[in-house]
Amino acid sequence: MKQIDEQFFVNDNQNKKSSVDDILVKDEKLLWQQTPKKSNFVMQRTIKFLPVAFIWLLIDVGIIVTFVTTMKDLSFLWFIVPFFALHLAPVWAYIASIVKAYAKVKNLKYVITNKRIMVIDGKDMFVSNSINLNDIKSCNVNQALSGRLARVADITILSNGDNSIVFNDIKDAKFICKKINEIAVSPTDVNGFEKITCNYCGSMYDSSLNKCPSCGATRKE
Numbered sequence: 292m293k294q295i296d297e298q299f300f301v302n303d304n305q306n307k308k309s310s311v312d313d314i315l316v317k318d319e320k321l322l323w324q325q326t327p328k329k330s331n332f333v334m335q336r337t338i339k340f341l342p343v344a345f346i347w348l349l350i351d352v353g354i355i356v357t358f359v360t361t362m363k364d365l366s367f368l369w370f371i372v373p374f375f376a377l378h379l380a381p382v383w384a385y386i387a388s389i390v391k392a393y394a395k396v397k398n399l400k401y402v403i404t405n406k407r408i409m410v411i412d413g414k415d416m417f418v419s420n421s422i423n424l425n426d427i428k429s430c431n432v433n434q435a436l437s438g439r440l441a442r443v444a445d446i447t448i449l450s451n452g453d454n455s456i457v458f459n460d461i462k463d464a465k466f467i468c469k470k471i472n473e474i475a476v477s478p479t480d481v482n483g484f485e486k487i488t489c490n491y492c493g494s495m496y497d498s499s500l501n502k503c504p505s506c507g508a509t510r511k512e
């Protein structure tokens with residue numbers, strides 16, 4: 292029978308984990324870690340709501356100003372104030388989306404150790420996704436226009452088991468991706484095609500292609 296002592300029902304998870312070192316297993320060493328570039332991360336997740344929120348706010352403010360300046364009798368305020376508090380919902384939603392994105396990125400960490408690649412998401416070092424180094428299939432770089440301006444890019448790491456990890460808005464993305472592709476064990480894909488690394492962006496792709504599917508750079512022989 293398993294030995295049951297006074298420590299048996301003590302929950303280890305209650306010991307607050309506060310740094311990456313707290314989650315490393317035996318013989319595991321931290322090689323690289325980065326957090327997404329916050330401004331770019333938040334902007335990318337909120338910018339699509341910005342035009343609606345902005346126009347909505349502009350119109351409502353215009354109406355409120357017209358109301359207040361033309362009305363002699365302000366007894367209508369009891370109706371106007373709650374009405375616009377509700378009517379401005381898209382603006383509140385936009386502000387909430389910014390707060391939410393900040394809260395998310397605050398505790399997001401991308402980590403590479405000598406054993407695995409991980410996404411740490413949450414205050415108590417919760418590993419939300421990981422891929423073992425010997426299970427890496429390929430890595431690709433994607434850079435949106437906003438990323439180009441902020442000098443950051445996303446990298447997508449695929450595992451042989453079709454798991455994938457995305458590192459959002461990181462610096463040195465090309466270099467990191469290139470190094471990850473060097474770790475990838477198999478130099479050929481499932482169809483037996485040789486894989487080559489793009490000289491420009493560090494993505495790995497099929498040698499039967501003439502152009503890099505990630506950045507469009509023509510292949511150099």
Ligand SMILES: [Zn+2]
Nearest residue numbers: 489492503506
């Ligand atoms: Zn490329």
